[in-house]
Amino acid sequence: MKRALLLLLLAIGAGNLSAQTANDSLPKLDPKLKASLNAVDQIGYQMAMRYSDPQMAKTKLFELMVRNPEDLRYMEALGSLYFDGGQFASAALVAMDILQLNDKNVGALEVAAYSLEQLGALDRALPHFESLYLLTGDNFSLYKSAFIQYNLKRYDEAMNSVTMLVKNAKADEKIGFPKSQTETQEVSMKAAALNLKGLIYLDQNSMAEAKTAFNEAISLDPAFDQAKENLKKTN
Incomplete structure (x- = not known):
């Protein structure tokens, strides 16, 4: 994963090469x-x-991209193939090239955000999650933004995001938390936000505020295992 991130950073440093730029000098068919x-x-x-041959599918997409640099559908499909295959550095680079041409492309923002997160480039993933929220109003993107802000120790920003999330989370919105290697526990988005609020306070050694936030999360979802474990840290 570190090698993939290094290659990604080197590629970014060398400058973005979009399909449009690469084809400026090609003869017209x-x-x-x-x-x-x-x-x-x-x-x-x-x-x-159809025959589950992603390598051949990529080859055909490259040929279509070279011939049709103005049609972003082929780049979008290539980025999705890279992402689905776990090639996160390649997926991120394709997505960022698309965003150079259309910075409001929701699919490219998603691929860039999640690919960069998988690579551990949280500071680069964050702006894409923030843009996703601003464009779509998707509370999961807001939660991801808040969680990354918390991990980057940008506590004021994280608390602002959590406050918005607690206010705007819908009753039927759920988010998954791992219980084990094979099990996932679903809790309400608002409870997840309150748990994250508690973690922010915990990092800042504000034990009373952290305890209140964890208790509020548990009151919304009494079976919320992570919130219960976090509550123990306030004693």
């Missing part, structure tokens, strides 16, 4: 030939996906 080649590659991509 006859429209009929281009349409014919596109059709063949699209069929090839669909067959590769």
Whole structure:
């Protein structure tokens, strides 16, 4: 994972190369030939996906990207393939190239945010999660922002995000917490936010405030195991 992050940072440092930039000097194809080649590659991509051959699918997407630099659908599909295959550095780079062309592309923001988080580049993932929340109003993106702010010890920002989340969380919104290697416990988004609020206070050695926050989380979800374990740390 560290090697993948290093390669990502080196690639970013070298500058973004979008499909549009890479194709500025290519000769223009006859429209009929281009349409014919596109059709063949699209069929090839669909067959590769049908037969679970992601490498061939990527090859077809690269050919489509080179021929159609203005069509972001092929870059989006490539980024998703990289992400689904656990190639997070490649996924992040594709997504960030898309964002150079359209900084409001929700799919690219998601791939960039989660890929960078997987690579441990939390400071780079955070702006993408924040943008996702601003564009979509998705409370899960706000929770991810708050959690990363907390991990980066940006406590004032994290507390502001948590306060917004406690206020705006919907009753039916759930978030998963690991109970074991094979089990996940679902709790309400508001309880999760209050648990995170407690962790922020705990880091700042504000034990009384942390205890109050953990107790509030447990009152909303009495079976919330992590909140119960965190509560013990305030004694």
